[in-house]
Structures are given as structure tokens and as C-alpha cells.
Amino acid sequence: MKIRVVSSKEEIFTLNPNERVVHLAFRPSNKDIFTLVETCPKIEAIQIPKSYRRTVSKSIGMFLEMQRIQLIEGDVWGHRKDINEYYIIPTSVFEKIKEMKIAGKSNEVIEERILRESRLNPDMVAYIMSKEAQAWA
Template sequence: MKIRVVSSRDEILSLNPNEKIIHLAFRPSNKDIFLLVETCPKLEIVQLPNSYQRTISRSMQMFLEMQKIQLLEGDVWGHRKDINEYYTVPSSVMSKIRNMKLEGVPNDRIAEKMCKESKLNQKMIIHILNKKPLEL
């Protein structure tokens, strides 16, 4: 699974319209989020660092909710944007999630355990778990 990392508002217009998960590494304004949703109509998740998420207005949160776009807190630890514009969830993490799901471990337990191991947000792990099996 890939997460597109956007480090400045100037990059928004150059995004692929098929992007589904985006991590904003800058403090977005309402205008930036509107532009992001317009540029990427298939967007499912916008991830922001905790400190930036607290500054998102309630009206913008409601707008994203109405568009069925999840606003998640989280970071892309150790990612270097100068090397690759995507953060890829390691295949080992995806395998562990897949195996635990096949073993019948409840989603909340998987999310709790993998959150500690992978540094991914629990809601991001729940999103991965709810995807079609072929995409895992």
C-alpha cells in the first residue's frame, strides 16, 4: 500500500487524480483541502501529523466527512521525499496484518498490536483491514 506524501501546497495541482491516500506534510488551509479534494476525486484518506490536525477547522472536518474522506492523524516515519514521493507500507507489515486476519484475530486487536510494531495509526490499520482481500 502506498501513501502519497505532499510536502507543499504547490504540489497539489500536480497530483494524480487517482490518489486515494495522501499524507500532507504541511499545515493546510481550507483552500488547500478544497483544492486537494477537487484534484483527487477518488480520495479516501487525508493523513496529517497530530499538531497539524488540531488546526483543521470543524467546518473542514465536516466537509471531509460529507465527502466520505477520513481525516487521520499520523506520520510517515523515516520517509525521505527527495528519494520517493510515496511512502510504502512495508510488505512485512502487510503480511502480518493479512496473517492475523486469516487466523481470525479481531480487527481491533490487530490494529492495537500492529500500531506498536509499525508506527502506523490504528485507524490506518483498520482501513487496511477493511480493504478487499486482494488489495492486502
């Protein structure tokens, strides 16, 4: 899974309209989020750092909920934007989830193990697991 990392407001206009998951590495205004949703109509999730999450208005939260877009709290640890504009979640994470599902492990056990073994945050793990559940349904 690829997460497009966006470092500035100006960069929103250059995004591919097919982006599904975007990490905003700056403090977004309401207008920035509206612009992002307009620029990327297929967007499913927007990730922002914990410190910025508190500054997102309730109206934007409701707007995203109505659009079925998840607002995820978290960071992309160790990512260097100058090397790659995407943060890649390793396929091993997905394989481990699938393996544990097949073994009959509960969602809580799977989530706990993935959190421990990867540098992903709880919201992102929950998002991945919900996407995986849809893929297996």
C-alpha cells in the first residue's frame, strides 16, 4: 500500500486524481482538505500528525465522514520525501494479517501484534485491517 506524502498546500494541486491514501505533513486548513478531496475524488483516507489532528474542525470531520473518507492520526516514520514521494507499507504487513486471520486470531490480537512489529500507528493498522476485511469478503 502506498501513502502519498504531501509536504505543502501547493503540492495538493499536483496530485494524481487516483490517490487513495494521503499523508498531510503540514497543518491543513479547512480549505486545504476541501481542495484535496476535490483534487483526488477517489481518496479513502487522509492521515495527519497527532499534533495537527486537534486543529481540524468538527465540520471538516463531519464532511469527511459524509464523504466516507477516514481521517487517520499518525506519522510516516523515517520517510524521506526527497527520495520518494510515497511511503510504502510493506507487503509483509498484509501477509502477516492474512496469515493470522487464516489461523483464526482475533482482530485485537492481530492489531496488537502488527503494532508491535511495525512502526504503524493504531489508526493506520485499523484502516488496513478494515480494507483487508473488505478484500476477503
